[in-house]
């Protein structure tokens with residue numbers, strides 16, 4: 155390109171597209187490596203290494219283990235102007251790998267970061283881009299810890315894409331496909347875990363001496379099932395049993411369950427969460443177990 159045409163955004167878009175297309179093979183390799191080696195939250199050491207090395211290979215300075223989190227990282231580019239942040243997630247789900255595609259989140263954020271970073275450079279306009287590697291989305295939601303540690307300080311816009319099945323965002327038909335859906339409304343979510351503690355006893359010999367922790371978890375599950383009919387239409391509650399004792403002829407003294415409440419707004423989530431807590435406490439009261447909710 156010669157003369158003034160090099161300043162045309164359209165020409166620059168063609169150039170940036172070509173540069174990202176040129177990295178297609180490498181990006182696919184990075185994506186594949188994360189997909190094939192799923193790592194749980196805060197243990198994404200291989201993904202951390204793969205992504206950091208990729209950026210170094212592309213000539214960017216990388217802060218590994220950024221903001222005091224071993225598997226977080228940060229890449230910054232540009233100067234002056236406003237700051238746009240992209241988030242890269244790369245943790246998996248227990249037992250089912252990258253079932254919701256965090257490998258794709260990482261790869262798309264990396265490509266978006268590269269695209270914007272190259273565009274700013276070529277256009278010669280002020281502006282900064284940040285790629286934040288954000289561990290443990292599925293568990294503790296480590297972005298909150300990163301936020302508290304100042305990782306998002308000065309950020310003007312924070313962006314991320316998440317793959318999702320077409321029939322979840324569709325019009326109700328099972329085979330509806332919504333390519334290019336953007337800006338769907340996300341809802342507030344509260345995670346709770348409850349540990350129920352009772353007392354072992356022989357289930358055949360003297361079961362009346364036991365305090366059944368598994369009964370508490372089952373009772374809480376049933377309480378929540380009763381609650382569902384009286385919830386707001388957009389509210390959701392999920393509940394799974396995480397741990398229970400394995401000996402069938404012993405009254406279980408320990409059980410652990412996980413709960414997740416979702417609601418469109420924080421205020422309504424607060425109300426819903428309080429009702430879930432009541433379901434758990436009522437179960438503990440009915441069975442005489444101690445319960446610790448965290």
Ligand SMILES: [Zn+2]
Pocket residue numbers: 254255256316
């Ligand atoms: Zn996800």
